[in-house]
Amino acid sequence: MKKHVLPGFGLTLGFSLVYLSLIVLIPFAALFLKTASGGWQHFWETVTSPRVVASYQVSFGISLLAALVNGVFGVIAAWVLVRYRFPGRRILDAIVDLPFALPTAVAGIALTALYAPNEWIGQYLKPMGIQIAYTRLGIFVALTFIGLPFVVRTVQPVIQDLVAEVEEAAACLGANRWHTFRRVIFPALLPSILTGVTLAYGRAVGEYGSVVFISGNLPFKTEITPLMIITKLEQYDYSGAAAIGFVMLAASFLILIVSNSLQSWNNKRHGIS
């Protein structure tokens, strides 16, 4: 391919670069410099203070749990949506993307209304001694909601592209359906499942809007890390907020690297270059 045949290279690239510099690069430079401006000691004290560490446990721990649950049920949902025909399937398929489209604040108050004691589902769980809203269980529910589309949407196309002959061969060789799934289908799906789980995890770690309503925000118990950033900003501790932001950014970057390498494994496995 020749390099510059079509016109508009300078204009479009120039505009994109200016735009990205103003919106992304300069503000992120501020994040790094503010983090540094507080000094090493302030940085370390902020990011290892007990309340912030407790928030890591909530954000990173519960996100993992939610992503894993999505890993199980998301695969079942993807399988059902691809392989079976039943009334309402198309609507179900379209609604999987709801967590992308529904504003997080709306999801937050809706889930809280569902699971608060004396409300929709909460009233049936109360006699059993289970409370979901305003506990870590509530955060888990919100993060499962927010991560749901990722697993379904990464696994779905892979199930669609599974070669039928492989399953037929397995059946011919005497494998029952469970064996075929465990030995043939599951290994083929595994890279996409892991990719989906990682994407759901990455999204859940940074999630704010849908969580803050249902979590109750009790210090040391149900505070998430993004909330700690906002708390620091409200105290005018900008370098502290930047420090926690920096930690979150580093964590998200790690998750991104993992998901990218999983994705290329997935693509290699399925012959997409």
Next chain:
Amino acid sequence: MAGASTLYLRSSTPPRRATAESPVARAVLIGIALVFLGLFLFLPLVVVFQEAFSKGAAAFFQAFQDPFTRSAIWLTLLVAVIVVPLNTLFGLAAAWSLTRFRFRGRSFLVTLIDLPLWVSPVIGGLIYMLVFGARGWFGPWLRENDIRIIFAVPGIVLATVFVTFPFVARGLIPLMEAQGLKEEEAALTLGANGWQIFRRVTLPKIKWGLLYGVILCNARAMGEFGAVSVVSGHIRGKTTTMPLQIEILYNEYQFAAAFAVASLLALLAIVTLFLKTYAEWRADRQLREASL
């Protein structure tokens, strides 16, 4: 097993016993999927509308008489009207430069465009606080010159631009990459200038992919909560968008009013899903036509 096989023989679908689950397993799997998706997706949606009308239709409409709620709706529309065209322009420019030309640093730019999708929206607000906030880089200078960015509309616009700029570009880049540039080159040899090529050749090819990106960008711009919440300052009637107004109403125990505003955004989400599915389907068709 015998029961299962007769069931299959009777059904109208061709028998594929060996590579299909037993009817029981099938029913169980469909049941699990229905319960899971119903519990996490359908029910929250139903709750929004049910709660919005919990005090009757009159109370529902009364909620929109509140001047603060009205101004929140106007602000949300204003932000979307500014942000969506800006990000559409960026998406088109970025997709043109990244798919029509090869240059050093190209893959870095593609990754950079994805950035807002993997960082917390709260960080999207934080970075602008650090630049323009009272104790940020330009804070003192802005105060001296009496320019308000944080806790004002420009800050809300900036945070929203950050959170939503990937959508149009991401909708276009894979599509334009797959379509290639033969037709554009043909137009060029026939003497068309850049603008003519874009308008007459490229735009018709990418319109559904473009629409797909614009729809998603708009939905997120109107619904963004985390990033906007950081920079807004929650000044009622001035810097509260619809999601922030929902938060305020909810925290004041005005549940029916909060859900009334929420139901508008939920409606937007449903329309978005519908349009998105349609645009996706049309864009897929355009992509298939291109690969023929």
